[in-house]
Amino acid sequence: MKTPNMKAIVYKHYGAPEVLHLTEVARPTPKDNEVLIRIHATTVTSGDVRLRKADPFAVRFMFGLMRPKLQILGHEAAGVVEAVGSKVTRFRKGDRVFGSTGLGSGTYAEYISLPEDGALVTTPASVSDEEAATLAVGALTALYFLKQAKLSAGQHILIHGASGSIGTAAVQIAKSMGAHVTAVCSTANVALLRSLGADRVIDYTKEDFSTMGLTYDAIFSTVGRTSYAQSKTLLNTGGVFLTSFAAPSDFVHMLGSKLFGGTRVIGGGAPDGSADLEHIRSLMAAGQLKAVIDRSYPLAQMVEAHRYVETGHKKGNVVIKVAA
Ligand SMILES: NC(=O)c1ccc[n+]([C@@H]2O[C@H](COP(=O)([O-])OP(=O)(O)OC[C@H]3O[C@@H](n4cnc5c(N)ncnc54)[C@H](OP(=O)(O)O)[C@@H]3O)[C@@H](O)[C@H]2O)c1
Incomplete structure (x- = not known):
């Protein structure tokens, strides 16, 4: 039987947003350990933009030197389980789920197959697919x-x-850990950060966080x-510096802190795991973590x-x- 088609956004070349085209491709078939998800919502992340542009150039060494190896972008999605592979035990047809593709991609599409033991969990009833x-x-x-x-209650963190x-997730999760949170953003976002629970908000267009005489257990x-x-x-x-987008000098300090000890500098890629996603799920279900949707x-x-x-x-x- 011929595999049915699905709509997807495909890019065959790195470049400006116009390299992205709506087209039809074959719908994936789940393997024994996979779940076929009918996607209701996905996102555009800053990482998607970097991959589309191959910026920095090093992206090409991992994702395709001349052209993208994975031609459908998108790293996270929510939707409904349409079918399951023969060895799947954690999910059933009709379950509402959300998750990420890890280092893969492909959520700019109507369907995706993901392994059941990846970063995939059921969606709390109180949470919409968009959220x-x-x-x-x-x-x-x-x-x-x-x-x-390893933040503990009462410690101070600057985000x-x-x-x-x-950032919007980090503020809420740090609050759920009992930390005192200082958030740095521009004027337009001060009210948003307060509404998410930040104890102090520094407007970077008016103040320089580094010259205010304040100190932190984590930045x-x-x-x-x-x-x-x-x-x-x-x-x-004993403080720690965390960076999800490390500057070249941060890598030197990361290596130094590993080899010689001293202040911990932590960067690199966050691994995907269903245990951490279960934690996210429970924070959402408890109302301690709300999705911030701009557009x-x-x-x-x-x-x-x-x-x-x-x-x-x-x-x-x-x-x-x-x-729709
Ligand atoms: N290490 C990992 O595993 C990992 C995983 C995911 C993503 N990342 C990377 O992490 C980075 C952040 O991702 P993201 O999705 O959170 O980014 P994002 O949502 O695109 O960040 C946008 C925000 O950055 C703020 N911003 C811009 N200039 C600023 C400045 N000078 N000072 C303070 N805030 C500023 C903007 O606020 P204003 O409008 O107020 O300026 C805006 O709200 C990206 O480079 C992404 O590729 C790393």
């Missing part, structure tokens, strides 16, 4: 780094880039706009969505509604 779709990249990354910091996808640079070198004097003894676009307006995310100033997340 759930935003939490398997930003929140999972935020949780990974905050766990590395730089607090209005982005990782989390989520969008790479501050480095360990710029903020190390603000760390208390939503239909699948057919992917080019516009990429143009917007590329500005670098989205608030939280940009959602793509795949199913």
Whole structure:
């Protein structure tokens, strides 16, 4: 029997948003250990933009030197289980689920097959597909780094880039750990960060967080706009610097802290895991973690969505509604 087709956004060349085209491709068939998901919502992340542009150039060494090896972008999604492979035990047809593709991609499409033991969990009844779709990249990354910091109740953390996808989740997760949170963002996002629970908000257009005489047990640079070198004097003894987008100098300090000890500098890629996603799920179900959605676009307006995310100033997340 011929495999049915599905709509997907495909890119065959690196470049401007216009390389993304709505087209029809074969629907995936789940392997024995996989779950076929009918996608209701996905997102455009800043990582998707980097992959589309092959920026930095090093992207090409991993994802295709001349052209992208994986021609459908998108790393997180929410939807409904359409079918399961013969060895799947964790999910059943009809389950609402959300998750991430890990290092793979392919959620700019009507269907995707994902392994049941990957970063995939059921969606709480109180959470919409649009909301759930935003939490398997930003929140999972935020949780990974905050766990590395081993934050305890009452400790002070500064979150730089607090209005982005990782930042908005990090503020809420750090609050759920009992930390005192200082968020750094621009004027337009001060009220948002307060509403997410930040104890102190620093508007970077008016104040320089590094010269205010405040110190922290952890500093989390989520969008790479501050480095360990710029903020190390603000760390208390035993403090930790976290970065989800490390500057070249951060890599040197990461190596140094591994080899010689001293202040911990933690960067690199956050691994995907169903255990951490279960933690995210429970925070959402308990109302301690809310999705921040800036804009939503239909699948057919992917080019516009990429143009917007590329500005670098989205608030939280940009959602793509795949199913009508
Ligand atoms: N290590 C990992 O495993 C991992 C995983 C996922 C993503 N990442 C990377 O992490 C980075 C952040 O991802 P994201 O999705 O959170 O980014 P994002 O949502 O695209 O970040 C956008 C936010 O950055 C803020 N921003 C821009 N310039 C700023 C500045 N000078 N100071 C403070 N805030 C500023 C903007 O706020 P304003 O409008 O207020 O400026 C905006 O709200 C990306 O580079 C992504 O590729 C890493």
